Amino acid sequence: MRGLGVTGTGRAGRALIARFTAAGLCPEHLAETADAARQAEFRLGLQVLVLVSDDVAEVEALLFEGPRLGRDVGMLSHIVIVGTLPLRYVRALRGRIARQVALADLPFSGGMRALSLGRAAFHLGATPEAAAEIAPLLQALGAPVSRMGPFGAGTAAKVMQDALATSANAMTRLALDWAAAQGLDDRALLDMSGTLLAGLNGPLRDRPEEETSAVDCDHLSEAVEAALDSALCGAQLTPPRAHGQIVRPGKDRTLH
Structure with missing residues (x-):
């Protein structure tokens, strides 16, 4: 896959880089300590960004500060967020990043060893079109990937x-x-x-x-x-009087 870049800290990022490299995808890596020159070099030709993080502050810094990967999009076509972040934050990202960039959230279940061995289970939130376009990346994970719905559904x-x-x-x-x-x-x-x-x-x-x-x-x-x-903010789940039809009142009795 051309123009693949991985950023974010931690063992998960290193494990994904290893799997992508083994699959022949040749990812570029942007380290946390990269200077401005390296950040500019990383953005050059970047088409698919895999951002690995469970920390909102780190995601904010990478997308909208420092490297500004979510603002100076250039040739960027996809951002894949690997990590479990607050659901409201994830969904709000759609309105902060140019529409030309397809967003996908890809949290996983399993530890670092499972991730390294390709045994983690991934939950994908993306449109069918975006999922098809990043299929080589998903296949390189060597693990089950379930598309749960549009962006945010994976989280x-x-x-x-x-x-x-x-x-x-x-x-x-x-x-x-x-x-x-x-x-x-x-x-x-x-x-x-x-x-x-x-x-x-x-x-x-x-x-x-x-x-x-x-x-x-x-x-x-x-x-x-x-x-x-x-979850379920302002939702009315039970129609009027339906509760009494479903759960019929019983006689009061002493518990022993």
């Missing part, structure tokens, strides 16, 4: 996945605490429950080869907060 899907996994984990732990308070035998409980306790491994089930860390938990918390911040 929405990733946040929903994290929210569901986190809530399943929390409810499973509440159930286990209650079971312990009732004196249930742990081994018998596990045998009885079978796969119902799969929520214990929810948030990190896609990265079994890595240990859970405070960073993982913080990242999940931020993702869930971002989902709650933007």
